[in-house]
Amino acid sequence: MLATAGASPVQTLEPSLAQPSVIETPPEFAETPPKGALFFVSPWIDGLLMGGLGLLVWIALTVVGAGTYQAVGMAGSGWLLAAAILFDFPHFAAVSWPLYSHVERVKRFPITALIWPLALLAAMLIAVRYPDTVLPCLCKAAMAWIAFHFAAQTAGLTLLYLRRAGFNPSRAEGLCVNAASYLGMLYALLSTETRERPLSFGSLQEAIPRFPVTEDVGLLVALLFGCALTGIVAYGLLAKVRCGRWWPPIALVPLAAQVLWFVPEAGGYDLFTRLLCFGCVHGLQYLTLAVAVEAAEVRAQHPEWSRGQVLSNLAIFYPILLGLGAAVFLALPWLLHPLRVAAHLVGPAFLAALWMHHAFVDGGLNKPRSPQAAQLAELTLAREGWEARP
Numbered sequence: 001m002l003a004t005a006g007a008s009p010v011q012t013l014e015p016s017l018a019q020p021s022v023i024e025t026p027p028e029f030a031e032t033p034p035k036g037a038l039f040f041v042s043p044w045i046d047g048l049l050m051g052g053l054g055l056l057v058w059i060a061l062t063v064v065g066a067g068t069y070q071a072v073g074m075a076g077s078g079w080l081l082a083a084a085i086l087f088d089f090p091h092f093a094a095v096s097w098p099l100y101s102h103v104e105r106v107k108r109f110p111i112t113a114l115i116w117p118l119a120l121l122a123a124m125l126i127a128v129r130y131p132d133t134v135l136p137c138l139c140k141a142a143m144a145w146i147a148f149h150f151a152a153q154t155a156g157l158t159l160l161y162l163r164r165a166g167f168n169p170s171r172a173e174g175l176c177v178n179a180a181s182y183l184g185m186l187y188a189l190l191s192t193e194t195r196e197r198p199l200s201f202g203s204l205q206e207a208i209p210r211f212p213v214t215e216d217v218g219l220l221v222a223l224l225f226g227c228a229l230t231g232i233v234a235y236g237l238l239a240k241v242r243c244g245r246w247w248p249p250i251a252l253v254p255l256a257a258q259v260l261w262f263v264p265e266a267g268g269y270d271l272f273t274r275l276l277c278f279g280c281v282h283g284l285q286y287l288t289l290a291v292a293v294e295a296a297e298v299r300a301q302h303p304e305w306s307r308g309q310v311l312s313n314l315a316i317f318y319p320i321l322l323g324l325g326a327a328v329f330l331a332l333p334w335l336l337h338p339l340r341v342a343a344h345l346v347g348p349a350f351l352a353a354l355w356m357h358h359a360f361v362d363g364g365l366n367k368p369r370s371p372q373a374a375q376l377a378e379l380t381l382a383r384e385g386w387e388a389r390p
Helices: 008-018 043-065 078-100 105-107 112-129 133-166 173-193 217-242 249-262 273-300 308-312 317-339 343-365 371-383
Strands: none
Touching: 043 249, 043 273, 078 105, 078 112, 078 273, 078 317, 078 343, 105 112, 112 133, 112 343, 133 173, 133 249, 133 273, 133 343, 173 217, 173 273, 249 273, 273 308, 273 317, 308 317, 317 343, 343 371
């Protein structure tokens, strides 16, 4: 899982966690890709999985007015819980499995695998012991961290599809994409500080601290966000002039989904609810990549296998992630019951710690312009017979 063809999982995992700051420039691909090489599955399926479903849900709940804040609900809402179990929970397992599935990796990276989780466990226990002071701050940190974690994946997907389309984004183009993703999320975070609506984190209501942010700061961020979007449009036009073709629309679908969920008021839903909803979109995006990588690895290891045999092997992959994700989110909180802590405190503390652990591990494995992102582009292109230029 999450390993590239021709390399062992340990070889793929270790450089990222050992040197998380290393940035490797992806190879320059042929200018005109063969038909179908751009997509993991197909234009429609990729479009839905990479953010299209999130766009449709946003339209249904916001534009059509099919839901209100109460209709969307919190973590216990039926449809939202079902979506989280199917998409969000398994993607947590897909990120952590490569690290914890082998003892030697845990030994090699003790800070990531052991010390950080223990530190978060201690923070969680302290938070439930001091629910009026520590717990709100822990939840506040988790909301900010997971929001920027979403932004990192959104920018990474946009750049990944540009590379798969044959473009080699320059640093300036990458800066515009990253700026649009991060500034859009920053605007959403800042807007919560100046709204009269109380902040919440699950069952923890009206206790999340606010930063002394003025509306002028939000306006400045909005202006910079607009400049980043303008830069994206400009580089899209420049690509048409230089290469005779536009940036592929699929590259902008993840960014469009994130922008609509976080930059507008999103139908009046509070930030925590939007993070939960978009977490399902985020999880579905990651699972698509994880399954694609797993399929390519299986095909590389067993070139004689038919398509049916590959699919049969993958049929075990998702249920394992589904079971692990459900066990972590639904079963582990019960271990805290002997502490006799109020249930409405356990949920927010556990979720905040889990979000922060997930973002920390995933941040070491997958960066927008990391070797893993470049390897993913190479892997899928090589599978389609698309050779990179030396």
